Amino acid sequence: MQERLQAIYHVRCEAHAIEERARAIAVEQSVEMPLSAVTDDFVRAEIVGRVEAIAEIARGQFEVRISLAAASVGHDPGQLLNMLFGNTSLHEDVTLADVAFPPELVAAFGGPRHGLDALRRRVGAPARALTCSPLKPQGLPAAKLAELAARFARGGVDYIKDDHGLADQAYSPFAARVAAVAAALHAVERPGAATARYAPSLSGDLDAMRAQLAAARDAGVDTVLIAPMIAGLSNFHRLVREHPAVAFIAHPSMAGAAQIAPALLLGRLFRLLGADAVVFPNYGGRFGYSPDTCRALAQAALDRRDGLHRSAPVPAGGMTTERVPEMLDFYGADVMLLIGGALLEAREGLAEATAAFVASVHGYSYG
């Protein structure tokens, strides 16, 4: 008996058709051919997907649990996604809601190298919520972004990340940017506080990202931002394995809204593959995630399941200092709050606005 993954799909479907739809998904995500034509005993017994359970969760909405052979995934994250949802992503009426992984696969992928607690230790903040601000807009040269970083740092923020639109563009090449920003942050004196940590944004193919990581290391930078759905999950995981000293903040670019549950993709899968922190759209901002979605995502990033390090949830997308108490009420201390545009709007008063954001986080009393 081989190990199996348990994949949960939500299917919009008429009740009389759900059993057939469920069987079709099980076949699509495994052998992808008529079962009558599968003659091999091992394939029939082990490789074909199995419908394990079907439940109606709302009128015309079904939860279907299908088990898939772990052997069909091997240890490749891209193949994991391919087997869980590759062809079925082409069906508009099916979403991938959750997955239970066999322990062997969890151990092979390994989760974060560092996680929330290590991110806290790096900035000398062992218990409180962390703070983060983004460098933007893209289009600025490296020197101007470095100035901006210094102002965020003077405001007291823990982490400063590139906007995910910053790549290796001609107006701000990665290597020049990382050197300029790192130097600027080291020059900011912060009595009683650690130097602010910089997370530049990786882009391009695997070799390009490796070269960027080398440039980051040369500048003394040990944290990076990456968009796993653009990099490719296999390449993301490869970088995590190759760079054990580096912390990875995952960005949700191209993670979609409609087809894979955010708690699964951003909270569980990105964490399983090594995300030390995961940025996601907070409720009540520029995106449509609900409070329930955000809570489930944070729980998935933080739960003690599987013995993995915990990923820091990073709710973002139009947040403001005014919302800090409400967000800490909601998420508790196990969170990294990311505020950008609302601070940048202060223009000349950026350092002061940042200091107010930081003071609000540091001064919050957890109930």
Next chain:
Amino acid sequence: MQERLQAIYHVRCEAHAIEERARAIAVEQSVEMPLSAVTDDFVRAEIVGRVEAIAEIARGQFEVRISLAAASVGHDPGQLLNMLFGNTSLHEDVTLADVAFPPELVAAFGGPRHGLDALRRRVGAPARALTCSPLKPQGLPAAKLAELAARFARGGVDYIKDDHGLADQAYSPFAARVAAVAAALHAVERPGAATARYAPSLSGDLDAMRAQLAAARDAGVDTVLIAPMIAGLSNFHRLVREHPAVAFIAHPSMAGAAQIAPALLLGRLFRLLGADAVVFPNYGGRFGYSPDTCRALAQAALDRRDGLHRSAPVPAGGMTTERVPEMLDFYGADVMLLIGGALLEAREGLAEATAAFVASVHGYSYG
């Protein structure tokens, strides 16, 4: 004045709110911050996305054209996707419908190295529709897949591809499979016809795919299958540039149903980045694409625009020999027909069923 991409989004929205939504998308996909906080003249003039046009295309459904600076993309395919749709993919009510690329960017990406006409020449079929069959199910050892390939080849099919679920699994490692299948195909005598071409499926990170390409080359194989949305677009394009003698067949795994128009993603973008052929779900099969979607996709793969080689459209997903005349009526001769499960159902009669499929394609009279 910098070069700009023109991105077309479809937005579900109330009429009174569309102008603000359009501006919000333009900002989200460029500077991602309040415009009031953007002080740099170059950024304001060139980098900020611009709403160029808004049109109501149905009640509560709007087409929005937004121009984005080509400089923000550079020459990186992943960054192209990031800038076109990264964060906006998180909105359920927006789809990316089409993109017009500046000529400089088209030239930089370059399109297919070979294209439909070269795929035809490789199998000595200069004008007719091509035929293709897949190796499956996964779970079979290499030797059994090689036997299957030989039977498809005896039936006269032009191309034999791995099922996209075949990766580098323990039960059929890539290198052993490609060697066994290539040897089996060379041993099949096909009087008056070229040797069938084999396209094994690439998987894993960029280095893993490079090693697979080297194993393919060692076995004399010059065609491969790749799922660009899983590999990462940047890695896909990198492989195309590094392997000028290899033809790439793109697979739609993880290409989604709801968020990017299939004609754009599979027809135009995969082609632009180097897909010599592109597999997609045909109407009336296991997936929900409409005839209009399939027609638009084939046109996008084949149009003479931009001076690129044409990609072969490969409609698939539950096709049968009975549908060959109808499909050739619909697509014409500029197509590669892919039939798998329906032939495998013939079991011992596989070679004969394949021969009937091939005869139907070869004997079709284009009206």
